[in-house]
Amino acid sequence: MNFIDVQEVSYTYADGFTALRQVNLAIGKGERIAVVGPNGAGKSTLFQLLNGLLKPTSGKVYVDGLLVEKKNLYQIRRKIGMVFQDSDDQLFNSTVRQEIAYGLINSHITGEELERTIAWALDAANIRDLAEKSAHNLSGGEKKRVALASVLAMKPDVLVLDEPTAALDPQGVQSFLGLLNKINKEMGITLIFSSHDTDIIPLLSDRLYLLNAGKIVISGTTAEVFAQRDILRHNSLRLPRVAHLVEILGNDGCLPQGDLPLTISQARRSLRKALGKLES
Ligand SMILES: Nc1ncnc2c1ncn2[C@@H]1O[C@H](COP(=O)(O)OP(=O)(O)O)[C@@H](O)[C@H]1O
Ligand SMILES: [Mg+2]
Structure with missing residues (x-):
């Protein structure tokens, strides 16, 4: 049984614009899912349907068997x-501790x-030293962690993260991705996130849905x-x-054509293999 089932869901906004058309998702516990x-x-429309902030115009959403x-x-x-x-839409208490305590x-x-x-929760989000600070004076990366801590404190089964890395600097991105992967691995929390950053998607997803103009393309x-x-x-992605570089080197005849690495660590492995072959 899937933990989240989205069945033939369509959504039309009040002005008549149809943002989702017959979308189907089936997500199991512990998966890492990207909506790309x-x-x-x-x-964002799809994510708001998952917890009932919006109601489908047609179709059904089930969470853990509950409609x-x-x-x-x-x-x-x-x-x-x-x-x-x-994060500013999520943080409205005066201190980080109060933010987490609120829910x-x-x-x-x-x-x-x-x-x-x-x-x-402070430990899980690695922000123990921020507990007495005002959430509004923190950096973008710190605010993201505070928002995460306040959500984690409620011990959810699933974390839904809308463009989690969009406002972070490069170091903030790395450490936030590391934190999310740790939470998934150690606590078994399902991750569902949206992104159009293809450098990041392979670092945080096992499976993905590609959405365009309200339809799942693949x-x-x-x-x-x-x-x-x-x-x-064809879908603006x-x-x-790193995959593009390896593709170019393959087209140049410098590397064997084949599966493209998606992350630096995959590229490192395949380049070392190819270089080893060249040297021997
Ligand atoms: N409140 C709204 N009323 C009418 N159209 C909306 C509303 N919110 C979003 N849309 C439209 O729905 C489409 C999907 O928006 P959204 O779900 O925010 O996309 P994404 O998160 O993938 O960028 C967009 O074309 C957007 O303009
Ligand atoms: Mg959005």
């Missing part, structure tokens, strides 16, 4: 934690359990989808830079 597509593809509808929203929102694209107190968690959970493992170079290009 150019601006305006419908990624996403008004009477199930309380339970569903405990299972799905949303990390918004703009917990609303869920009637008090006393020692409250303190223990706050400490756990889905499959990250390697399967990135092997469809024409489809990427490019190869990861």
Whole structure:
């Protein structure tokens, strides 16, 4: 049984614009899923349907077997934690500690359990030293971690992250990706994120859905989808830079043609292999 099932979902905004058309997703527990597509593809709209912020115009969304509808929203929102694209939309308490405490107190968690959970979330997001700071004065990367900590404190099964790296500097991107992968691996939390940054997608996804103009164009493992170079290009996406370099070297006859590496570590392996062959 899938943890998240999106079945034939379409969504039309009040002005008559149809942002999603008959979208199907099936996501299992513990998976790392990327929803990939150019601006305006419908990624943020899709994410808002997962926890009932929007209601499908047609079709159904199920989370852990529960239909996403008004009477199930309380339970569903405990299972799905949303990390918004703009952290300022998410942070509204005065200190980081209060930010994390807010959802917990609303869920009637008090006393020692409250303190223990706050400490756990601060540690999990690696922001223990920020606890007494004002969230509004932090850097973009720090704000992202605070938003993540406040969501993690609620112990969700799934983290939904809308363009999680868009506002981060390069070092912030690296460390946030590392943190998300650790959370997925050690806590088994399912990750669903959106992005159009193809350098990042392979570092954080096992499987992906390519969305364009409200429709799923293709889905499959990250390697399967990135092997469809024409489809990427037709949907305003490019190869990861490292894959593009290896593709060019292959076309130049400097490297054997074949599967393209998607990350630096994959490229390192295949280049070492090719160079080893050249030397011997
Ligand atoms: N409130 C709204 N009313 C009408 N159209 C909207 C609204 N919000 C988004 N859209 C449109 O829906 C499409 C998908 O938007 P969105 O889900 O934000 O895409 P993405 O996150 O992939 O960039 C876009 O064309 C956008 O202009
Ligand atoms: Mg968006």
